[in-house]
Amino acid sequence: MAEIVIRNLRKEFGDFTAVRESSFTIADGEFFMLLGPSGCGKTTTLRMIAGLELPTGGEIFLDGEEISQRPPSQRDIAFVFQMFALYPHMNVRRNISYPLISQGMKRRDVRAKVAEVAGILGIEDILNKPVGGLSGGDRQRVALGRAIVRDPKAFMMDEPLGALDAEFREHMSEELRALHDRMGATTVYVTHDQLEAMQMGDKIVVMNNAVVEQFGTPQDIYDKPATLFVADFIGSPSMNFLHFDGHIEAGQSNATIGNTPFAVPQQLESSNGKLVLGVRPEHITLSDEASLRAQVLAVEYLGTTQIVLLQCEYGDLKARVDSALTVSVGDQVGISFKADTITLFNSDSGKAIRSVLNDLALNNSGISSSTDNDSSGNGDHHHG
Numbered sequence: 001m002a003e004i005v006i007r008n009l010r011k012e013f014g015d016f017t018a019v020r021e022s023s024f025t026i027a028d029g030e031f032f033m034l035l036g037p038s039g040c041g042k043t044t045t046l047r048m049i050a051g052l053e054l055p056t057g058g059e060i061f062l063d064g065e066e067i068s069q070r071p072p073s074q075r076d077i078a079f080v081f082q083m084f085a086l087y088p089h090m091n092v093r094r095n096i097s098y099p100l101i102s103q104g105m106k107r108r109d110v111r112a113k114v115a116e117v118a119g120i121l122g123i124e125d126i127l128n129k130p131v132g133g134l135s136g137g138d139r140q141r142v143a144l145g146r147a148i149v150r151d152p153k154a155f156m157m158d159e160p161l162g163a164l165d166a167e168f169r170e171h172m173s174e175e176l177r178a179l180h181d182r183m184g185a186t187t188v189y190v191t192h193d194q195l196e197a198m199q200m201g202d203k204i205v206v207m208n209n210a211v212v213e214q215f216g217t218p219q220d221i222y223d224k225p226a227t228l229f230v231a232d233f234i235g236s237p238s239m240n241f242l243h244f245d246g247h248i249e250a251g252q253s254n255a256t257i258g259n260t261p262f263a264v265p266q267q268l269e270s271s272n273g274k275l276v277l278g279v280r281p282e283h284i285t286l287s288d289e290a291s292l293r294a295q296v297l298a299v300e301y302l303g304t305t306q307i308v309l310l311q312c313e314y315g316d317l318k319a320r321v322d323s324a325l326t327v328s329v330g331d332q333v334g335i336s337f338k339a340d341t342i343t344l345f346n347s348d349s350g351k352a353i354r355s356v357l358n359d360l361a362l363n364n365s366g367i368s369s370s371t372d373n374d375s376s377g378n379g380d381h382h383h384g
Contacts, residue, residue: 002063002153002186003028004049009058011044018044020210021058026188026203031180033201034190037233040207042190043158049188050156051075063153078147082159086131086142093127096145103150117145120179137168144179154186161196173200194234198222206230216361222280224361225343228350231278237307240284242277242314243347253339257314260292263339265355274347277314281307283341284319286327290334299327310335 004026011019019041026032034042047053049060051072060068067075086095093114100110118124121141126134131142140160147155160176161169177200180187191197197204198218206213206221206229214226225231231239244257253266257277264277286308294312301323308327310317312335319335327333344353354362 003061004154004186004188005059005061006045006049007059007061009045009048009060010056011041011048011053012056017210019048019055022205022207022212024205024212024215026186029184029186030202031177031187031200032189033197033204034188034207035192035194035197035201035204036207036213037192041210042192042205042207045207046156046158046188046190049154050077050079052079076153078150078152078155080143080147080155080157080160082162086139086146088130088132091128091130092123092134092142092145095131095142096127096149099146099150113149114145117149120148120182121145136165137172140172144176148179148183154188157187157189159190159192162191169196176200195236198234206233208233220361224352224358225278226352226358226362228276228278228345231343231345235280237281237318237320239278239280239343240315240317241345242279242312242317244275244277244314245273246275247272248275248344248353255344257292262292262337264342264344265339265357267344268354268356268359271344271346271353275353276345276347278343278345279317279337279341281318281320283337284310284317284321285336286319286321286325286333287336288334290336292335294333294335296327296329296331296333298329 006022006024009019009022010017022045034045036042044053048055051067051070055068058068059066062075062077087098090098096117097110097114100113114127118127121144123138123141123145126138131139134142143160161172173196189200201218203216204218204221205215208229214221214230221230222234225234225239228241242257246255248255248264248267248271250267250270253264254261255264292312294310294317296308297311298309300307304323305320306323306327308319308321310319310333317335321327340357343358344355345351346353352358352362
């Protein structure tokens with residue numbers, strides 16, 4: 001298996017830019033997620049790594065070799081598609097063995113390798129069945145088997161569970177992660193499902209409008225979002241935003257919303273004008289003593305917790321609180337949050353303001369500081 005390094009990768013289709021100057025590294029043996037909404041450039045990025053699309057600019061290194069202009073056959077990469085792409089006239093055994101037969105491997109070795117892969121995937125009992133009558137889950141296992149059997153340097157997976165129903169999709173995602181852990185394979189996985197990415201990935205690249213918004217571990221991306229887009233896209237419910245005018249000096253660890261002072265992480269850069277305070281629902285505390293006031297608009301009971309929809313002067317919020325807390329629609333409540341749970345954003349650039357808490361995450365995110373010019377590109381997006 002191998003490390004994959006992406007440097008300033010770019011893809012243009014005529015006047016349209018599908019991927020804009022992307023740079024990140026996929027470590028050897030990592031389960032790596034390309035995450036973002038439809039049309040953000042994640043599938044185009046995956047196809048460039050696999051060789052199915054040639055980049056307009058930039059470099060792709062696989063195991064230390066530059067491969068950006070090589071055909072797929074010279075990259076030693078296996079691709080698993082969303083719609084399986086099996087050969088309908090062949091049975092399961094022949095579908096899995098086809099890549100090995102194409103390479104001229106001896107029949108005895110092919111049989112042994114297919115038996116080994118079938119054992120890994122638990123499909124020994126369907127090897128002689130036609131693929132047409134198989135369930136979606138079994139067809140996905142066969143598609144995985146055909147990729148695994150070659151022992152490639154890396155696996156590319158384009159929403160491989162997208163065609164499965166929700167319950168079985170969750171089961172297969174657990175199977176897929178366990179399979180990855182057994183094999184130690186370098187895997188690049190495209191998804192638009194942030195829950196899937198957070199559960200399965202070692203590292204995540206979040207893309208939007210052809211640009212890498214953030215690159216990091218699931219925890220860093222959740223706790224220390226680099227942009228307003230990432231903060232809003234990750235989490236269910238997503239991060240809350242309070243909009244206010246303010247001035248924060250570098251080194252400062254307090255700010256004011258209206259007339260209400262509150263503690264913030266110590267800032268590493270100054271910021272003027274329209275600011276946004278971001279806080280996750282589970283980090284909001286309801287307290288009669290808090291000076292920032294809000295009205296309860298709705299309460300959603302979820303068993304051990306409840307989601308409380310709040311309205312205050314600076315925006316609507318959702319708080320996730322213990323279900324034992326008595327809250328009623330129309331109540332006036334105080335809201336507070338701890339400094340280490342807050343992210344401040346520059347409203348104009350959409351980027352997080354650097355603080356002592358998020359500095360390392362932002363430096364590793366692959367994006368520039370909030371005070372730099374915004375390079376997120378245009379809002380058009382047609383290619384996935």
